[in-house]
Amino acid sequence: MKVLVPVKRVIDYNVKVRVKSDQSGVDLANVKMSMNPFDEISVEEAVRLKEKGAVEEIVVVSIGPQQAQETLRTALAMGADRGILIKTDDNVEPLAVAKILEKVIGEESPELVILGKQAIDDDSNQTGQMLAALLDWPQGTFASEVILEDGKINVTREIDGGLQTLSLQTPAIVTTDLRLNEPRYASLPNIMKAKKKPIDEKSPGDYGVDTAARLSVVKVTEPPVREAGEKVEDVSELVTKLKAKGAI
Amino acid sequence: MAFDAEIRQALIDQVRRFVTEKCIPLENQVGETDEVPQEIVDEMKQLGLFGLAVPEEFGGLGLDMETECLVALELGRTSPAFRSVAGTNIGIGSQALVLFGTPAQKDKWLPGIAAGDLISSFALTEPGAGSDAGSLTTKAIRDGDHYVLNGTKRYITNANKADLFTVMARTAPDVKGPKGVSAFVVERNTPGVSVGQPEKKMGQQGAHVCDVIFENARVPVENLIGEEGEGFKVAMSVLDKGRLHISAVATGMSERLIKEMVTYASERVQGGKPIIDHQLIQALLADSQAETYAARCMIMDAARRRDAGENVTILASSAKLFATEANGKVADRAVQVFGGAGYITDYGIERFYRDARIFRLYEGTSQIQQIIIARELKRAAQADQL
């Protein structure tokens, strides 16, 4: 089986983001960037499936600036086989990403696409679902377990109040949740070997997809500073106060 | 070979991530239990740290010196005990084989060293021979197809875990000084080789040193590294390289301590303002930064020149002298910036202060570096090369 894993270059999860003074977005100058943590989980899952012998080839795709190549290299170092960089300096919205991926899938014909459930920069949580709709493929989102069995993909999903297990016909879309696995550290020798794995370079135009923004960001603000709490003597005072505030 | 810049950065980022996520959270534990947990050792193996300086054809990374130093700077940003686990395999324990081993010797041991499956130590120092290592008295007397070793080595890092030792021993007992010394690979399981109890030490808990004792230990002649009588040259070449590595580790620690100092000084308020706004504290930070930056520049320059094939003896000694003395001052200032907290174990600063102390002692004390630098200057002057 062939698996496609899209990976996004995002601000590193350890970085404390700062909002630009004009409130147009967050400041990305000189900020450390890394692979979206959910995408790392996707790559890890694909590599584990390959190690189990269930998968022959893992193709990773990134849509982004030239530096997204480093993100692809990280995935190659973790065990993916080859990469496709779809180069653009635009901020590509989830629908456009899904449309580009639809075309990539048309060319690559994978039987399984594993995406992160969301990217930690805009937290959209849309691409996988949109892609499934465009392709009219079954989808198993927020996966905490993925098992390949008799040509089916059994996905355990984390839903409110419990777990749900779906059995998907291939080809299918899976989006990963945090508890699916703990991604490996690419070893230093594999980081060196990843340099020799192929990366194709394309542009959104090659797929005939218009990436112009459909949404405009009105403003981005820092979260409000937490205000000091209030101490109460007892439960009845607490209840009175909460009632006064209209909270209960 | 010039190292690919993108790969180099990816390696450094990965080591920093490992140090930040895996090592730093365990610093207090390792300091208290005197043991690096086996899971971390296994992860270090997985990561490939043991093979940093072993050529690629033997399963290592074959890093050039510049990249090795950049990686060592990153490893320096946590308790040195972590680095020490792989430290002898990366450095003094493997390099005699890398630099002087025969193809058969390399084939036999380097893959295991690179994988971390064989731990290798370096045994030069003796009870009676430290700074003056050329006066060592451990004997290796030829007997048929073997050399018979007798003597005691002291303060040997990782000896309690070692599978292999690079041992410097005197093959010509009547030749005094360095010329009578040869280098050997000695396997731990050779009859007649024993290892003492780990010493109690001032710092670097989790890293261990022990005596290694040879009593009629028969070592096959094919374990001789280089020629008979070349042992001291072998040891000094290994140390030339090791000095740059150690300088980088010490400087990585300085960089970590600067970060700790700045963070603490920004938060700690005295006299109505964060102490970082007091000029006398600023002086401590500024001096630390300037010296640490200078050390980093020296190390990188010496490493690049070594990669370009230059003899860097004087540069490596200068870097070690400066970087480790600077590290000592930075560690002392860190305690000062933290005030009373700098002396309290939970803050971790006093541990670094103790850990730092060894860098000015091993792989040649500061005085020995001064002697080497002066000797090299004199030699250069005589050759009209100054």
Ligand SMILES: Cc1cc2nc3c(=O)[nH]c(=O)nc-3n(C[C@H](O)[C@H](O)[C@H](O)COP(=O)(O)OP(=O)(O)OC[C@H]3O[C@@H](n4cnc5c(N)ncnc54)[C@H](O)[C@@H]3O)c2cc1C
């Ligand atoms: C934690 C630790 C790990 C070690 N690991 C190893 C290892 O793995 N392998 C190994 O072989 N050794 C190892 N050593 C030994 C270390 O390299 C020696 O301790 C060091 O070289 C100093 O030798 P010494 O202890 O005999 O001190 P000495 O040589 O006795 O020095 C005492 C003092 O005299 C000064 N001095 C000596 N000679 C002169 C001179 N000619 N001029 C001016 N001053 C001088 C020194 O600078 C020092 O201040 C280790 C030591 C420690 C503490």
